[in-house]
Amino acid sequence: MADLRINLAGIESPNPFWLASAPPTNSGYQVQRAFEAGWGGAVWKTLGDPILNVSSRFAAVNFNGQRVAGFNNIELITDRPLEVNLKEIYETKKRFPDHAIIASLMVEPNQAAWHEIVKRVEDVGVDGLELNFGCPHGMAERGMGSASGQVPELVEKQTYWVKEVAKTPVIVKLTPNITDITVTAESAVQGGADAVSMINTINSLAGVDLDTWNTIPHVAGKGAHGGYCGPAVKPIALNMVGECARNANINVPISGIGGISNWKDAVEYMLMGATGVQVCTAAMHHGFRIVEDMIEGLDTYLDEKGLASAMDLVGKSVPRYSDWGDLDLNYNIVARINNDICINCNKCHIACEDTAHQCIDMLKDGNGKDILQVREEDCVGCNLCSIVCPVDGAIEMVEVPNELPSMTWNERQAVLSSTLTSQAMKK
Amino acid sequence: MSEYQDFLHERDRIDFLLQKGYKITNVTENLSGAFVDFEKSGESNGEAPRETLHILNADARKYFSAMLMKQQKEEV
Ligand SMILES: Cc1cc2nc3c(=O)[nH]c(=O)nc-3n(C[C@H](O)[C@H](O)[C@H](O)COP(=O)(O)O)c2cc1C
Numbered sequence: 001m002a003d004l005r006i007n008l009a010g011i012e013s014p015n016p017f018w019l020a021s022a023p024p025t026n027s028g029y030q031v032q033r034a035f036e037a038g039w040g041g042a043v044w045k046t047l048g049d050p051i052l053n054v055s056s057r058f059a060a061v062n063f064n065g066q067r068v069a070g071f072n073n074i075e076l077i078t079d080r081p082l083e084v085n086l087k088e089i090y091e092t093k094k095r096f097p098d099h100a101i102i103a104s105l106m107v108e109p110n111q112a113a114w115h116e117i118v119k120r121v122e123d124v125g126v127d128g129l130e131l132n133f134g135c136p137h138g139m140a141e142r143g144m145g146s147a148s149g150q151v152p153e154l155v156e157k158q159t160y161w162v163k164e165v166a167k168t169p170v171i172v173k174l175t176p177n178i179t180d181i182t183v184t185a186e187s188a189v190q191g192g193a194d195a196v197s198m199i200n201t202i203n204s205l206a207g208v209d210l211d212t213w214n215t216i217p218h219v220a221g222k223g224a225h226g227g228y229c230g231p232a233v234k235p236i237a238l239n240m241v242g243e244c245a246r247n248a249n250i251n252v253p254i255s256g257i258g259g260i261s262n263w264k265d266a267v268e269y270m271l272m273g274a275t276g277v278q279v280c281t282a283a284m285h286h287g288f289r290i291v292e293d294m295i296e297g298l299d300t301y302l303d304e305k306g307l308a309s310a311m312d313l314v315g316k317s318v319p320r321y322s323d324w325g326d327l328d329l330n331y332n333i334v335a336r337i338n339n340d341i342c343i344n345c346n347k348c349h350i351a352c353e354d355t356a357h358q359c360i361d362m363l364k365d366g367n368g369k370d371i372l373q374v375r376e377e378d379c380v381g382c383n384l385c386s387i388v389c390p391v392d393g394a395i396e397m398v399e400v401p402n403e404l405p406s407m408t409w410n411e412r413q414a415v416l417s418s419t420l421t422s423q424a425m426k427k
Numbered sequence: 428m429s430e431y432q433d434f435l436h437e438r439d440r441i442d443f444l445l446q447k448g449y450k451i452t453n454v455t456e457n458l459s460g461a462f463v464d465f466e467k468s469g470e471s472n473g474e475a476p477r478e479t480l481h482i483l484n485a486d487a488r489k490y491f492s493a494m495l496m497k498q499q500k501e502e503v
Contacts, residue, residue, distance in 0.1 A: 329489050357430070377431040404493040412492045415499055416454050 002302035003309040004295065006040070008275040009169040009194035009253045011128045013100040015040035016266060016310055017294050020257050020278035021104035021130060021173075024288070026078070028088025032095060037288040038295055041100030043197075043278060046077035046132045047085055047121065048106040048144070059206035059217040061232065070232035071281045072206035074217065074224060076138045077106055082120065090124040101125075102171065105162075106132040106139060109148050114161040128168045130255075131159065133184075134175040134200025136227045146175035146200065152187035159191025169194040171255055174240075176202050176233075181240045185250045196244060197255035197278065199237040201227020230281035234259030238272055242321045245273025262290070263297030270310070271317035325410040330402045333381035335360075339371045341394040348372060348385035348395060356384045376400070430484065437487035440480055441494065449478060451495045461488050 004015040018041035019025050019034055026045045034042055053076055061070035078085060093101050103121040107113040118129065133149030140147040148154040155172065162170050172188035174181055176199040185196050203225050207216040215223025237258025244250045256274030260266055261282040269277050282290055302310060337348070337360070349372055352360040359378035365371045374385075386395040441463070449465035456462075460483040467476045482488050 330493065375429070375431075378429050404490065405496070407489070407493055407496060411496070412489075415492065415496050416456075418499065419451065419454060419495060 002299055002307060003311075004040075004298060004302075006276045006310055008255060009128070009171070011041070011100050011102065011169050011195075012098075013040035013276065014098060015295055016270065016276035016298070017041075017291050018043060018100065018102070018255070018276060018278045019283060020280040021046050021102075021132065022280040022284070023075070024280065024283045027080075028092045031088075031092050031101070034283075034288045034291075035092070035096045035099045038291040039099075039288065041102065041127075041276070043102040043104050043130050044085065044089060044126075046104040046106045046135070047082055047117065048077050048139075050079050050081050051076040051138070053079055054219045056217045056219070059226070060230075061206055063232075066231075068230055068281065068285045070204075070206075070228055071230035071284070072204050072217075072226045072228050073201070074137050074219075074226040077104075077132070077135065082117070086121065086124045089121070089126060093125045093127075100127045102128040102130050104130045104132050104173070106135070106144050108142070108144055109154055109158055111161045111164075114158060115165050118162055118165050122167055126168060128171060128194075129162065129166055130171040130173050130197060131162060132173050132200070133158070134173050136175065136177050136201055136203050137225055146177050149175040149184060149200075150178050152184050155184050156187040156191040159188050159193050163192035171195040171197050173197040173200055173257075175200050176236060176240060176258075180243075182243050182247050182250060185244045185247070189250055189252055193252055195253040195255060195275075196250065197257055198240050198244070199233070199258045201229045202233055202236065204228030229258065230285075231259045231261055234265060238268060241269060241274050242272045242318065245315060245318045246321055261285075263294045263301065266294060266298065267301060267313060270313040271315070272321065273315045273318050275311070275314050325413075326408050328406045328408060329412065330404040330407050332400045332402050333397045334376040334379040334400050335374045335381070335383075335385050336376075336396050336398050337372050337374055337385075338394055338396065339365070339373075341391055342372060343391055343394070344370050344372065345390065346372070347388045347390065351384050351388045356380075356382055360385060430486075433484040434486040434490075437480075437482050437484050438490050441482070441487065441491050444478055444480070445494060449476075450498055451491065452477075454491070454495070459483075461491070463491050 006013050006016045017039055019039050021043040025031055025042045031042045057073055057075040059072045060068045063069035103126040105117050107117055135145030139145035159172055170193055172193040174184050188196050241256045253275040254273050255276055256269035257278040260277050260279045266277045349360045357380050359375045361373050363371050363373050389395045444465045449467045452466045453464040463480045465478045
């Protein structure tokens, strides 16, 4: 059995699977049941001045039979007084001393307010703090959450205020509702953050009801934008983690969040630079026990890869994540159709003919059987045919040798401009 | 004509000049594609012969770029 323990900026946890700050971590009862199920850590539902919520709060986007492909909420932070939460945090930590409890915090951008809440939560023995600069609705209208998380100066300043008094590691949770997340991540690091976590939810409207014309969800016939999460956001969040991981100025650990539903998602995040992961929607959809498969899957994967520790995964794919200008323009792949497996649905032909490069021919083989064949010389290797193909293994994308040497766009432009320069010098 | 045939045709025109000893001296890229200037130096008398190819095909534009890289390496 591999060692699943992680150490994220000094916060130790028996495995990389934490529950994100959200309804699953609302109370001591829930967090203790989560730890019993096997979760390694929990980021407590965000603490701050207790709020008032509306009803209803959630909506899901189902896609082609998959329930909860995306999840939308207009819920705010905790609606329970600080004392109640602190008592339950204390009790939970006492029962589960080896599990990580991180207090998520949100107060107005004011030094004294941050100092007060930090001291009070640290007094009950939390392992770390997570500053919620991410909630996109409700709190943002009051100058908190994503409203302060979108202003780099405020991220830096508030992180700094927290670090002035914090004795435990400080994680800054970033909003994805910004053009370039590395800017606010850098601000967090400038302010002294020990780690960053991402992503909080993405501004969203789940839908509009075609009969009533109400928004989904609606509150007495009115709607407001919410925050989107769940499997649909994973590619967005994974890119943000990767962009931060490869940025030399963001030299702190990353806690990865967004659409993580199983051990494979978690491994992808860790390979892309996350030291551990946080989960919300998948737990809300399937319950705490999903962590059992996550632990088993990760353990088996590490053994298969011959890795002794989960920490050995962290960042292994980061050097492979680059800029478009550094990709080899002369690397070629083409599609090959295996007609023994192909069911002749022609989806690849239609996709290629209508929307790609018109290089899949509908032919007949020697026995008069319909077959599909790629004209490899016209195939640009776009992958579309294999994406739309409903049968695994029917279309393979294969690398074809190119007699031309590797050449990136950046290298090409450098050569072109130096040709121009040398010509200008000759003249 | 397929894109590949376009490529072969434009590559042949590039190769033809390179094989005759021409070198790429300038590339102008704009909305219409690439205009690649070739010059054959070292001729004993008169002005060095010049040619310009208008390259439209994307693979052919990769091709002359690779040839230009090769040419620069050889010059060093
Ligand atoms: C109903 C709901 C409430 C949430 N409340 C909070 C919160 O109080 N504090 C916070 O930092 N994030 C909150 N989040 C965001 C999650 O912690 C997490 O960042 C986001 O859901 C992405 O993870 P997921 O795709 O696994 O759900 C909430 C998410 C949901 C769905």
